[in-house]
Amino acid sequence: MAVARKHGLYVIEDACQAHGAEYKGKKVGSFGDVGTFSLNNFKNLCGGEGGLFTTDDEDYLNKGVLIRCFGDEIDEVSRRRVYNASILGYMYRNQELPAALCRAQLLHLDEYNAVRIANAEYMSRELSRIPGVIPPYCPPECKHVYFMYNVRFDPAAAGVDCDRRTFRIAVEKALYKEGMLVGQWQTMPVPAQDLFQSMLGYGGSRHPWAINEAKGIRYNYDPTSSLWPRCSATPTRSSTACMPQRQTAHGQDPDRLSQGLLEPGRGDRPRRRSDLPRRRRQALRRRMIDWR
């Protein structure tokens, strides 16, 4: 924030993967001028779809309300639309049923996050027993809510002679065969994606880029440029696999996740709880109650 203030910039926090996370006791999404949260079906706080933003500034709130609904002015007294669009806006109105679902889920957010944290810490303790498997580290001043559980692999420590990426891909495939949703998310920086590389725009017109190019603005979407963040090429990236924590927060046994690594080679495991024999399903249910 100090850097942004120094340069006259506003900060919009992307807290879409961190509902309830904290840094030095302060909730993420409350550091910037505006905080943003996704409520899609995968997220710690789920409304089915949609999202929300948080701010304690009335002007930003009013601007957000305008953009959300076609840029329509809002009457100061009645707080209703006056059907006069004054700025360029969008149709970002959330629906009432997903909003109601989200409000109800919000009551459970702390409880579900506590389950995620307990399960993630349990997995970290178990996985750290395996040479070459590096569980996530959470600094003491942070509260991590484990939207994803990221594990790194070190083939040399595991006694395997290959590069990190090859090893990670092989482990991911093996875990997938054990019935676990493990893999890579969002590996490609946005400007590297085809849309930005081709800049074809609407109907091949190169708009909206063409508008700025006509003003002399040049875009540099060259992935080899030193301007680019190189996160996708770092050793950490190449050796990291992610597990969405919805699996453990909403009913899956964390033992199953760690056992895939602890006891590999036991063949394909059931993919869904409904595939399990009834007695095992009941045992899992009892166990989940214990976990809460």
Ligand SMILES: Cc1ncc(COP(=O)(O)O)c(C=O)c1O
């Ligand atoms: C970090 C981050 N920002 C933004 C978004 C976009 O959220 P939505 O899918 O609700 O539009 C996501 C969704 O996955 C995300 O993870």
